Amino acid sequence: MKPITLVLSTVLGVAVVAACGTVAFIYSGAYDIGADAPHSRPVYAALETLRQRSIRARASDITVPDLSDPQLVLKGAGQYAAMCTACHLTPGQKDSEIRPGLYPQPPNLTQARIDPAQAFWTIKHGIKMSAMPAWGGSHDDMTIWSMVAFLQKLPGLSPEAYKAMVAAAPPDDDMDMDHAK
Numbered sequence: 001m002k003p004i005t006l007v008l009s010t011v012l013g014v015a016v017v018a019a020c021g022t023v024a025f026i027y028s029g030a031y032d033i034g035a036d037a038p039h040s041r042p043v044y045a046a047l048e049t050l051r052q053r054s055i056r057a058r059a060s061d062i063t064v065p066d067l068s069d070p071q072l073v074l075k076g077a078g079q080y081a082a083m084c085t086a087c088h089l090t091p092g093q094k095d096s097e098i099r100p101g102l103y104p105q106p107p108n109l110t111q112a113r114i115d116p117a118q119a120f121w122t123i124k125h126g127i128k129m130s131a132m133p134a135w136g137g138s139h140d141d142m143t144i145w146s147m148v149a150f151l152q153k154l155p156g157l158s159p160e161a162y163k164a165m166v167a168a169a170p171p172d173d174d175m176d177m178d179h180a181k
């Protein structure tokens with residue numbers, strides 16, 4: 001056997017063994033899929049980096065519209081109050097019933113400021129294998145931008161200011177999704 005053939009067949013052999021091992025591991029049921037069984041550190045770090053790189057790459061060519069319109073911000077406040085608070089909290093709220101059981105943990109958006117283009121992409125498309133839904137299926141782009149506009153104001157908002165904004169929010173047309181009526 002020529003040295004190159006030996007190298008190639010060794011590489012192929014190792015690849016086949018690794019593939020069989022992976023399939024056997026998947027079928028064995030040994031992997032704990034429970035949300036209460038945390039990833040090992042390297043796996044968590046790899047997934048975290050994968051998420052960040054994926055979102056950054058996809059958000060890079062999104063053009064951010066003018067988000068300063070107070071009406072847009074108020075619309076976003078109403079959307080946020082209706083759909084996001086159980087996971088992402090309101091000013092002054094420490095925890096919710098759903099949050100301790102979520103893995104990965106949703107960021108507390110009353111404290112974290114997210115880049116607008118990345119927030120838009122994430123809200124529209126969601127994040128696989130996490131609790132973050134893709135809201136783009138049920139909301140148009142401008143409604144999603146309203147949420148992004150509100151998220152720019154949310155960190156540092158007092159509980160009173162938050163309540164006042166939600167109370168002043170326009171009625172939510174998207175809530176017409178109640179087909180049972």
Ligand code: HEC
Nearest residue numbers: 083084087104105106107114119122123127130131132147
């Ligand atoms: C059922 C829980 C849940 C709901 C409801 C939810 N999210 Fe999320 N969201 C998550 C989780 C979990 C993550 C983090 C996923 C991860 O780290 O992989 C996330 C991530 C995000 C991020 C990315 C934050 C970052 O650090 O880049 C944004 C922005 C966001 N959500 C906005 C929203 C908005 C706006 C709504 C309401 C329209 C919403 N989410 C509703 C669970 C939820």
